[in-house]
Amino acid sequence: MKFDVLTLFPEMFEPVKQSILGRAIEKKLIEVNLINIRDFSKDKHKKVDDTPYGGGAGMIMKPDVVYDAYKSIEHENAKVIYLSPQGHTLNQKIVERLSKENHLILLCGHYEGIDQRVLDKIVDEEISIGDYVLTGGEIPAMVLIDSVSRYVEGVLKQNSTQEESFSNGLLEYPQYTRPEVFEGESVPDILLTGHHQNIEKWRDEKSIEMTKKKRPDLLKNKQSKY
Numbered sequence: 001m002k003f004d005v006l007t008l009f010p011e012m013f014e015p016v017k018q019s020i021l022g023r024a025i026e027k028k029l030i031e032v033n034l035i036n037i038r039d040f041s042k043d044k045h046k047k048v049d050d051t052p053y054g055g056g057a058g059m060i061m062k063p064d065v066v067y068d069a070y071k072s073i074e075h076e077n078a079k080v081i082y083l084s085p086q087g088h089t090l091n092q093k094i095v096e097r098l099s100k101e102n103h104l105i106l107l108c109g110h111y112e113g114i115d116q117r118v119l120d121k122i123v124d125e126e127i128s129i130g131d132y133v134l135t136g137g138e139i140p141a142m143v144l145i146d147s148v149s150r151y152v153e154g155v156l157k158q159n160s161t162q163e164e165s166f167s168n169g170l171l172e173y174p175q176y177t178r179p180e181v182f183e184g185e186s187v188p189d190i191l192l193t194g195h196h197q198n199i200e201k202w203r204d205e206k207s208i209e210m211t212k213k214k215r216p217d218l219l220k221n222k223q224s225k226y
């Protein structure tokens with residue numbers, strides 16, 4: 001999977017070079033290519049934004065500069081995603097669908113936004129990571145890279161994406177590790193029995209119980225199954 005990121009702040013993407021994603025990059029399972037939009041300013045002052053037509057606060061990113069940055073990447077067969085509070089809210093279903101693409105171009109806005117004409121020209125899909133406003137699309141782009149990369153073959157050990165929260169539409173069951181007694185609290189007996197079928201049944205029941213208690217909204221769309 002290749003991620004091309006169009007941003008004014010490529011330095012903000014250091015976190016994706018750590019831990020599991022860092023290893024995935026080293027193993028060439030994913031590629032994160034950062035394109036600095038400012039490099040495409042023709043202006044001698046490297047200007048990338050300007051005041052809004054019609055007046056108002058803040059600055060708007062210039063369409064020609066963003067377009068030139070986009071054209072500099074090989075974009076045939078790539079899907080262009082604009083991270084914005086106006087997009088469709090990201091969820092595990094969307095993450096799974098996007099993981100089937102080979103090449104995603106992530107467009108990060110900053111300041112008050114990007115001129116609408118270039119968005120209309122190049123954006124295939126607008127995605128939000130939740131109903132709140134951030135100073136830029138960089139953190140949402142990293143959220144998308146992280147969540148999508150987990151579905152790329154070889155990035156995670158075993159089949160961890162199959163078992164986890166949301167893959168079945170439910171929350172994950174509680175997990176325990178040593179010591180067997182912590183501050184007077186024991187690990188549930190069933191987990192020490194070695195009875196795999198019973199353990200699986202207990203975990204399924206816990207998943208449903210946790211979901212009912214913490215996220216009943218997730219059960220609403222599941223038609224009587226639980």
Ligand code: 4GN
Nearest residue numbers: 084085109112113128129134136
């Ligand atoms: C995305 C971008 C929030 C989200 C953003 C989100 C930058 N804030 N909820 N801020 O996913 C104007 C230009 C605001 C882009 C945008």
